[in-house]
Amino acid sequence: MNLGIDIGGTFVKFTDGERRWKERTPETAGELLSLISSTVLKLKPEKVGIAVAGLVNTVEGVVTDSPNLTFLKGLHLKREVERRTGVETLIVNDATAAAYGEYWLGVGKGSSPFICLTLGTGLGGGAVVNGKPLLGASGSAMEVGHMVVERNGWLCHCSRRGCLEAYVSSYGLERFYHMETGESVSSFEVIERAKDGEEAAIRALAGMASYLSLGLMNLLHLFNPQVVALAGGIPVHYPQLIETVERRTKELSFPQPAKDFSLKLATLGEFSGALGALLFSLTY
Ligand SMILES: [Zn+2]
Incomplete structure (x- = not known):
């Protein structure tokens, strides 16, 4: 099982393919990392994909800028999640993820x-x-x-x-x-x-x-x-x-x-x- 996560301005959304649920977006990077890592440690997915509202470097797994979620700027999200959970993690821009989702499962x-x-x-x-x-x-x-x-x-x-x-x-x-x-x-x-x-x-x-x-x-x-x-x-x-x-x-x-x-x-x-x-x- 893999886990998909989407960090948005108001909610963090999760799906393992069958279930979908959401939590309020925390206000600090520390709280966000605890929310993500506790979910990953509980569900034990093989791999995690995280969509982020902002500019990301997918190769390095860094959020380089996020005008609407400023506390994410500069966060090495891939490294921090992997260090806390030991599970391979990929980072992608949220709209690119949405396009990919809509292409395979939706209107695209x-x-x-x-x-x-x-x-x-x-x-x-x-x-x-x-x-x-x-x-x-x-x-x-x-x-x-x-x-x-x-x-x-x-x-x-x-x-x-x-x-x-x-x-x-x-x-x-x-x-x-x-x-x-x-x-x-x-x-x-x-x-x-x-x-x-x-x-x-x-x-x-x-x-x-x-x-x-x-x-x-x-x-x-x-x-x-x-x-x-x-x-x-x-x-x-x-x-x-x-x-x-x-x-x-x-x-x-x-x-x-x-x-x-x-x-x-x-x-x-x-x-x-x-x-x-x-x-x-x-x-x-
Ligand atoms: Zn602009």
Whole structure:
């Protein structure tokens, strides 16, 4: 048995292939390492795959940066888990893991290139090409959220300006809504208000969707993907986004890649990263 783990901003998710469960994400690296190592020591898997929300070096097993989980920055996660448990551990970016999971078990089946974007607190991206995850030289490929789409644009959590994530994320959506109304409410509240027909909330979501379409156009021109999947809290709660964004992306793009691609809602839900990390540990 292998164990897949996904360290997210709010929850750490676990799966051994049959069972799925989650725990609140601890606030320090020490507590996180105890949570992971106690679970590994109890279940005794042959191998562990860990997906992390952040930039990782898969070769060395280090989290090099994590704008939305700052205590992970610089953590040698592979070494620390292996030292505490003696079990071989692999580290992978969470969106790459989600893409790998969706490719084998979800909406990406049989498509190539397949791209999966995770749209929640931040904006992550992963790609699977001919059945293999696109890792780059060390595992930090496909940082879709940090493609710059506006020079001197809105501030991103990574401290650059004009990143796609600054517009397409929970905090991007909250900012669009604040511009419309002067009110600060959560992204989920914005979505609820849009579903109730509130004009300002609908315009805020349209603002986010227009940047998402621009980002997707760039991806279509770079990768000519067959399928792009949207995962994460925002598309799950507002699936209307899919049709609008697919149509707008096709209008913006060159005709050939526009014709080849379709945009779909991811199907594995909140465990896509943990399942992908599990599959990753079985393959690599
Ligand atoms: Zn950024």
